[in-house]
Amino acid sequence: MSKEAILSVRNLGISFGGLKAVTNFNLDLYEGELVGLIGPNGAGKTTVFNLLTGVYIPTEGSIHLNGISINGKKTHQVVAAGAARTFQNIRLFKTLTVLENVKIAFTKDIKYTLFDTLFRTGRFWREEAEITAKSMELLKLFNLQDKAEAIATNLPYGQQRKLEIARALATDMKVLLLDEPAAGMNPVETAELLECINLIRQKFNVSILLIEHDMSLVMKICERILVIDYGETIASGLPHEIANNPKVIAAYLGG
């Protein structure tokens, strides 16, 4: 591809003491692309996510997002640079309402100052109204608009996932990192999730990096797949190539 990659990762690695959790990880994610990241349990998939989002500081390699290096940046700076994520175990602001959950992701976009806050200036009300409207729009997209005032933890599991994705989208990102979004979902919910991911791609033109164990889902929606095992990339390519790759089969079945 001639285009510049939105997310470009070179030789990324991290060691915890003597243990090399991830080594030599390379990835080029182009605009609007959906890449799957798979591998057996403990292979280092989530560690890659943590490296990409600034939770861990890489011990080697480089990460460029939109041409800007985000090595060693803090998570909120990475989010501001344009990469947002969801979590393997859903992390919502549990006792807050659905609407508030989404509004919090707009915090960095709000420009009003402490002065505006204390004196409730026109700017305060305008910006608050703006982000409320934007949040409601996002919720509508995920069919959550009727639950806007519900407490987040009271939502059913599938909707909590959707809310988490909506919150990530609210950060106005270019790259979305989804960590096992279908984990613990029944087939109906997974189908809904699939629809939801397709919708996001149409509407927002984001690039998605997806960790997932549900192979049918991965094979259905991913354009390319990376497989890692013991922190090393053992295969990468199109879904049907991966499915027939002997190394991948060995890693999964222990050959």
Add this chain to the structure above:
Amino acid sequence: MAMPKEKRNGTLINFAAVMLGFVLLYLLKTSGLISNYYQGIIIQCFFTIIMVASLNIATGYLGQLALGHAGFMAIGAYTSALVVKALTNADILNGGTDLEKIILLVIGIACGATLAAIIGALVGIPALRLRGDYLAIITLGFGEIIRVVIQNLKFAGGKGLAAGQAGQALIGIKILNNVYFIYFIMAASIAILFCFVRSKSGRAIVAIREDDIASEASGVNNTHYKVMAFTIAAFFAGVAGAIFAHRGTGTIQPADFTFMKSTEYVIMVVIGGMSSLTGSVIAAVALSIIPEILRAFSEYRMLVYSVLLIIMMIFRPIGLCGRYEFSLRQFLIDLPQNIKNLPRNLQRFWLSCLQSAKDFPGRVKSFFSKDKGRDDGDNDETEAVV
């Protein structure tokens, strides 16, 4: 866009309520119903409200157990007392007229609160890297450090400034106890804290309490908002301290700001309800007045106080108000309906009281029977397991 209409009405109603409170206070004072003793208690209520509400920002909304709040109060108290002393000694303002007294108090509050906020930020930046128990210990430590440092400052003891002596109570503090003015300071503090909580900063702070990893991943700069919350809490502790210093006894000492004092405020926050400013106000007033009422049974006073706390923890561990905020506008809207339903609600309340009384032995038993962790809500389940 201007302020939404219902918000503007709410603001007007609240403003009217504050003025009504002032008129009430004025009438009571001029009719001679408020003696000096009562006025002292009222002022104590006011600065306790500011203390508890500000601590609620750090402990309730941000969710960080801060055990050194009295330390910031001490900074506010000593700074304002010394600044006012310096001004009166130099005869720049001698506080002869009411207006001069108010100006002196404003200067004292401004200086005390600013210094408390600065120290709060300086303490907060390293301390807020820690969480939970560790943060509690380090704030406790800082609170004590502040107290001990003050104890050893030569200009902060005895007659103060040049005539000072380390290790003594600071005496001869100007009395600036204009109850009306302090009332307005208190109302303004609550209004400011409320505006702060209902804004992007307040949302960010609550998000950090709910899940700090998720808040960071949603683009919230955790460190920034944590330090901000802590600084604002310290600022208002400084305000309360300044009022405390000039409340009328003319003396303050380091022993007024011990760790026990901080704990008392934490207790008030918990009783009122974490992250409810309404609860903070109620708890602050109630727990300022109850000890005074119980003075008649002096030796049983602390006993009654403790039993109250235990009963509270058994029946309502989330605090009086939980997260509920009182809205005068909503109250007025609902009032006709509530009056209509009053008999039914009273009956319901009476029945629930009866039920509570019936459950009481079981609740107490299950409360003491085994370690249930933090979840005290479901006693029936525990009983069934036992």
